[in-house]
Amino acid sequence: MMKMNFDLDALFIEHGCADSTLAARIIRSIPAGVPVHHVADAREVARPAHDARDPFGAGKRQMIIARRKTPFLMACPAGSSKFACCGYLVLTLASNCPMDCSYCFLQEYLADNPAFQVYANFADSFAELNRLVKSAPGRSFRIGTGELADSLAFDSITGISRELVRFFAAYENLTLELKTKTDEIENLLDLDPRGRVLVSWTLSSDNVYRSSEHRTASPTARIAAARAVLEAGYRVAFHFDPLIAYPGAERDYVRLIDELLDSVPAKKISFISMGGLRMTPALRTIARHRFSTDPMLCGEDVLASDGRFRTFTPLRLKLYRTLEERFRKAGAEIPAYLCMEPASIHERVFGEAPIKPAGLGERLASSRPI
Amino acid sequence: MKADQIDAEIRTLAQDRRLPDSHLERWLAMDPASRGSLLTHAQHLGLRTGQLVSALELLEEIAVRERITVAEILSRDEIRRIADAPGSAPSRASAFIETLRRTRFPRLRKMQERLRAEIAALKLPRGLSLDLPRQLGSDELTVSLRVRSADELSKLVAALNRSTTGLARIFEILGGGSQSDDDENEL
Numbered sequence: 001m002m003k004m005n006f007d008l009d010a011l012f013i014e015h016g017c018a019d020s021t022l023a024a025r026i027i028r029s030i031p032a033g034v035p036v037h038h039v040a041d042a043r044e045v046a047r048p049a050h051d052a053r054d055p056f057g058a059g060k061r062q063m064i065i066a067r068r069k070t071p072f073l074m075a076c077p078a079g080s081s082k083f084a085c086c087g088y089l090v091l092t093l094a095s096n097c098p099m100d101c102s103y104c105f106l107q108e109y110l111a112d113n114p115a116f117q118v119y120a121n122f123a124d125s126f127a128e129l130n131r132l133v134k135s136a137p138g139r140s141f142r143i144g145t146g147e148l149a150d151s152l153a154f155d156s157i158t159g160i161s162r163e164l165v166r167f168f169a170a171y172e173n174l175t176l177e178l179k180t181k182t183d184e185i186e187n188l189l190d191l192d193p194r195g196r197v198l199v200s201w202t203l204s205s206d207n208v209y210r211s212s213e214h215r216t217a218s219p220t221a222r223i224a225a226a227r228a229v230l231e232a233g234y235r236v237a238f239h240f241d242p243l244i245a246y247p248g249a250e251r252d253y254v255r256l257i258d259e260l261l262d263s264v265p266a267k268k269i270s271f272i273s274m275g276g277l278r279m280t281p282a283l284r285t286i287a288r289h290r291f292s293t294d295p296m297l298c299g300e301d302v303l304a305s306d307g308r309f310r311t312f313t314p315l316r317l318k319l320y321r322t323l324e325e326r327f328r329k330a331g332a333e334i335p336a337y338l339c340m341e342p343a344s345i346h347e348r349v350f351g352e353a354p355i356k357p358a359g360l361g362e363r364l365a366s367s368r369p370i
Numbered sequence: 371m372k373a374d375q376i377d378a379e380i381r382t383l384a385q386d387r388r389l390p391d392s393h394l395e396r397w398l399a400m401d402p403a404s405r406g407s408l409l410t411h412a413q414h415l416g417l418r419t420g421q422l423v424s425a426l427e428l429l430e431e432i433a434v435r436e437r438i439t440v441a442e443i444l445s446r447d448e449i450r451r452i453a454d455a456p457g458s459a460p461s462r463a464s465a466f467i468e469t470l471r472r473t474r475f476p477r478l479r480k481m482q483e484r485l486r487a488e489i490a491a492l493k494l495p496r497g498l499s500l501d502l503p504r505q506l507g508s509d510e511l512t513v514s515l516r517v518r519s520a521d522e523l524s525k526l527v528a529a530l531n532r533s534t535t536g537l538a539r540i541f542e543i544l545g546g547g548s549q550s551d552d553d554e555n556e557l
Binding site: 247292293294295297298300302303304305310312313314315316317318319320321344345348 | 431432434435436437475476477478481503504505506507508509543544545546547
């Protein structure tokens with residue numbers, strides 16, 4: 001199992017957070033040589049160092065423990081009326097990621113506050129979740145912590161996953177999704193999630209992993225971790241996102257699926273998602289500047305009608321259809337959806353129109369493989 | 371020519387063409403052989419500002435994709451043939467950029483050619499046209515009818531109806547279906 005290495009230059013603790021459980025855990029876990037500073041307002045520290053050669057990368061060497069002043073729970077920021085969405089709700093317990101994928105949207109999304117942030121008052125999110133449950137009796141929700149950060153990348157120093165699993169295990173109509181590219185699962189293995197926690201992995205071909213996914217666990221290690229959490233009573237799901245249509249991609253992704261299905265039986269997979277690489281022009285510029293030699297950022301992408309660069313449509317669709325067909329041949333009816341694609345593309349790939357976001361969200365939350 | 375002399379000529383050319391500073395910096399950041407080779411081509415083909423910007427961007431992207439240098443790209447036979455071909459400099463400059471685009475987007479160009487051939491094979495009458503989405507950035511086909519009478523309209527609609535098999539094949543290719551089943555590894 002790979003242990004996340006943070007390479008921190010400094011830890012900043014906002015006033016009022018020094019006595020928190022989270023601060024104590026983090027101080028205990030980081031190397032003794034990392035200086036700890038106490039600051040009145042963490043927002044100043046979170047800003048990018050514009051004089052650095054790589055301000056975003058420099059931000060990843062600072063960690064802030066602060067109080068979150070805005071709600072923890074929100075609708076997925078990728079959602080739009082243009083796309084067939086999956087009804088995902090996001091619980092933001094951390095911001096930014098110690099891994100460094102060349103295509104990552106956080107390079108643009110968090111360009112103005114790239115420092116790692118973790119929230120001392122994370123337990124306040126449980127009150128928000130309680131309110132959500134009470135506001136919609138009988139409905140099921142899929143709630144993930146892996147949008148503005150990897151769900152498990154900080155877990156070796158925060159241990160938050162244990163509190164989350166215990167909380168969600170008590171709610172029949174909530175499903176927690178821990179989305180990750182790590183294999184840091186040791187905090188999960190001795191807990192009983194009671195079928196209400198789903199751990200999902202982004203899976204990429206070995207070529208994409210080697211070229212673009214820096215500091216992540218290898219695809220093989222991710223699959224092994226999935227097998228381990230499955231045996232520990234968790235549900236598992238897989239995101240093939242971003243799919244990158246480089247020459248030879250179809251062959252490589254089919255091999256990846258074969259490797260996955262050798263370890264995780266198809267009927268045990270709660271769902272899969274797929275999404276082609278898409279980049280706003282601004283993200284593309286930032287990514288190519290930071291990772292100027294990554295060929296995966298120079299695919300056959302064209303400006304699509306949503307203002308993002310995407311692989312030209314027939315090639316992107318062919319890749320979706322190849323993966324969909326491979327999973328279909330596996331014999332289990334695995335729920336599947338496309339991320340950030342319009343309904344027409346969904347229909348082309350799956351042969352039917354997508355169901356509405358709320359309905360899909362409930363279906364993904366409640367699908368419980370045997 | 372010495373490296374500093376090449377750089378001086380690049381700066382002069384960039385000034386003449388009013389090349390943006392960011393592009394000049396990228397040019398000067400190339401390895402010496404690539405800098406010089408691009409200068410030779412820019413001078414020989416008389417690349418205009420827009421063409422120079424396109425060439426720089428395309429060459430950089432091809433170099434990253436194929437993990438080779440710009441000089442190696444420019445020494446390929448298909449590029450040398452254009453540089454050495456008879457004809458006006460503007461027409462050779464256009465062919466040069468087009469060849470770089472084809473190299474940068476090989477599968478897109480091949481797919482566009484295939485779809486255009488499918489459309490041509492429909493032999494649609496005058497007044498009825500099918501337009502592919504720009505750079506195949508979507509799966510929508512634009513069908514246009516230009517008519518001056520109800521009779522003309524009926525004839526074009528009938529022609530369209532007779533083309534349904536071919537149209538279905540085009541939609542299947544646009545949708546990434548089996549009809550688009552080129553061996554991606556040969557591209």
